[in-house]
Amino acid sequence: MTDRSARRVLVTGASRGIGRAIVKRLAMRHHRVVANARDAAALKDVARLAPDRITVMVGDLTDVEQRDALVPRAAEELGGLDVLVNCAGVLRYGEVGAIVEQDLIATLKVNLLAPLLLAQAAAPYLAKRGGCVVNVASTLGIRPAPGLAGYAASKAALLSVTRTLAAELAPAVRVNAVAPGVVDTDMPRQLRGADPAQDPREAVDRQLKELTALHPLGRLGCPEEVADAVLFCMEAEWMTGSVLTLDGGLLAV
Ligand SMILES: NC(=O)c1ccc[n+]([C@@H]2O[C@H](COP(=O)([O-])OP(=O)(O)OC[C@H]3O[C@@H](n4cnc5c(N)ncnc54)[C@H](OP(=O)(O)O)[C@@H]3O)[C@@H](O)[C@H]2O)c1
Known part of the structure; x- marks a missing residue:
């Protein structure tokens, strides 16, 4: 890849899981990346994957000042911005009767407000060189599940x-989403309403087995598979307003 085709990319949620895999794939393809999340040590470790192509930008997307500073800082660091990948996400489990307003607010701030407001801030930069936004959504946004009303x-x-x-942004900027089924990261290991008397390790194993069983292909997704889908959305020049599901068949049954 020549320097001309190298893209300047801001990735949120880059400290672990799917976001980390996206940053790694981008750097392998010689793109230049600003990696955002709150965990400075984990981000430093991500940057070690390709120190000449990955810049760390620590920031909390629930903090208005830090969120609003992110796009201008990233554009300044990279000399412009071609792609925004909104990958940061939080999942707070709560069945009816145990739903907590603060959890809903935190979920909406990270999963909805930040992607929308970052895209708004990024749009003028992205428009300069035919850029795009890729949002990491979820099959739960298409088919919800009990206990996950706020997240879904x-x-x-x-x-x-x-x-x-x-x-709204066509033809200058393309905007697409990927909607993964359950992916093997920390997120599906957060316990969702397990019996408090159960051994936590056994409860996690059981939960993972139950989640795996939802997928006809018989396994959870890998972060790298989602990263490949994100790169596909970046490169598919006649694709906008689309949702690319990759879910091991979860929505087919
Ligand atoms: N894993 C799945 O089964 C699955 C399925 C479908 C969709 N998704 C979506 O895929 C995305 C990545 O999920 P994952 O599985 O990789 O989750 P994860 O391992 O829990 O990682 C979540 C990422 O979001 C960042 N983040 C959370 N709150 C933040 C905040 N306030 N400010 C800045 N960054 C914040 C975290 O970084 P810090 O903690 O360092 O801030 C971390 O990098 C999310 O949008 C998730 O909803 C996941």
């Missing part, structure tokens, strides 16, 4: 935002 609503709204921005 945030991802459904993110899919709506994807389509609205695609229409």
